[in-house]
Amino acid sequence: MTTTELRPGASTQAPLQRLRSLRGRLSPRTDFAIRRIGRLVVGLLVVVLAAFFLVHLVPGDPVRAALGPTAPASLVEATRVSLGLDLPLPQQLLNYLSGLLRGDLGTSIQSGLSVGDTIAARFPTTLTLAALGFLVAVIGALPIGMGAALVARTGRGRTLNGGISGFLGILIAIPDFVLSVGLIALCSIWLGFLPPAGWGDADNAVLPVLGLSLGAMAYLSRIVQVEMIAVLDSTYIATARAKRLPQRLILLRHALPNIITATLTVGGLLLSGLVAGTVIIETVFAIPGAGTTLVSAVGTKDYPMIQGMVLVYAGMVLAVNLVVDLILITIDPRTTIAEG
Template sequence: MTASSFDTAPVAPAGRPPVRRGGRPFTLSPRTSFLLRRLGRMAVSLGIVVVATFAIIHLVPGDPVRAVLGPSAPAELVARTRSELGLDQPLLVQFWNYVVALVQGDLGTSLQTHRPVADTLAQRAPATLVLAGVSFVIAAVGALPIGLATAISVRSGRRRWLDLAASALVGLLIVVPNFLLAVGLVWLFAVQWHVLPVAGWGDPAQLVLPVLALAIGPMAYLARIVHVELLAVLDATYMTTARSKRLPSRLIYLRHALPNMLTSALTIGGLMLTGMVAGTVLIETIFAIPGLGTTIVSSITAKDYPMIQGVVLVYAAMVLALNLIVDLVLMSIDPRSSLAEG
């Protein structure tokens, strides 16, 4: 065999991507690459949540087995129960067993109810999702016309006193905590006027007060964002050009102004939605809603480690999934802002 026979095999130039059949380089589309980056970050974030939750709850003083069995339980029963649950093993061994079970879809068994944690979460999660979802829709639907109306009114320069009153009311609703607002709504509509139930879940009337308590503050905040962004858009050069063409005001606001402020409003709305999911803990506790919020409160009180870990993991997964959905929507509206990220 001669040396020239080794020179006949083609060699790909260095620094170029692999070539598929047909001569085209094998590259991922920008959308696919963006989605893979976001999924990778989501997986890393969930891993951090798992480690942090396990470490924090095991650093809390107290014996969960003694808390469940009671202070008068015999020492032999406490020791046997701790051994059955694996709580007598070193922390690293407990963490490894937890991660292995988690990968297999097993979230453990509740120390309180002796039921699988996954069953309890599947039963309680819909209430939290409905509460957060309906509250977000109400906040978004209410914020858009309020922000548009106040910005247009300020732009026209008429009824200055009404603009000041609306700004003061919006600012007040932003700073009032949702639990304090919930107490005020209960006192007004349930105690004084007797038109709505105080607490409960299942009847549409029982959904009104918790949704209002959770939605009013974010609605005011989002209305302020729409107000500010619309004023900035109305001062842009292309808006001056649109007005110079003597287009109807309806077309100027709906066709030119509203789409250009949609990206920032959606970004704030996504952050607001994740905050509302976390805010369901207090609202569910106040209105006795059988959701994830009341579940985690009772679990912390009873030191139910498996249930606490499961609820925190579900909350984290919900927030990260919502962030991913918002990113995908923003990428569809304005690909340059998302695809330019590394």
């Protein structure tokens, strides 16, 4: 009898040892990226299963909701059979998963259109809104946070510092839909210089982008302020001042690069939240994007559309987190060590 046969669990240990050996030959960045991609795949699988079972737990008949209360029972039953909704739930799940592997997200019960085609038509608007909101949040947060840090560190202007902190705190606390309604009331109803709804022109984009980005900008500004105060108190900044370098050069060349990592980390999380927050913003401003389509699908119990939209939204959030992680390990390789 061999030594391997005498050792319990040796058959399972050998593949694990080979896997560890393979990981040992990979660079830390490659190993980190592979683990992150694996988490993304597992996360998508969990989202698919959760979306499938949760929408089927919602009471009501989606076929009856789509055809109307006066539709004949024979037509309702025939439609249910054609969509496969008469099958047992496990069989419906297998059919749905096999369709996903083929790239088929199903057919909308309400409109009869392909879910994939609907997503392809609506998601560019949602991505544009999220991207603009992110840019406004980051571009606004950097100067505001750095300026607030300079005011706080000097010890002068305590009233101004308190006012900035209080204003940022209020923006963080106000929900996006309340802030959006307030922007409509102020800029469209009272002042009348911006349209209250719609999408397509630059004027139509101003209020939705502000409604989406102001809370994120305020939160990111606080992070930048805290990081900047810590950087300004560091020894290398003191050395730069001792060399009598201009303040602008100290801030841009020495201080700013050292707050980028923390800003990107928080900004990546905020971008994920902005992608999800487009659902509310699109509903408030009547923007024909994926968010309004999802809300409409929930109201009509359109199972395939809900599942497809939730899957794409979750995929976007997970993909954003993956991209941010890859950027971070490029900028700061110590990220791979922190993650283990």
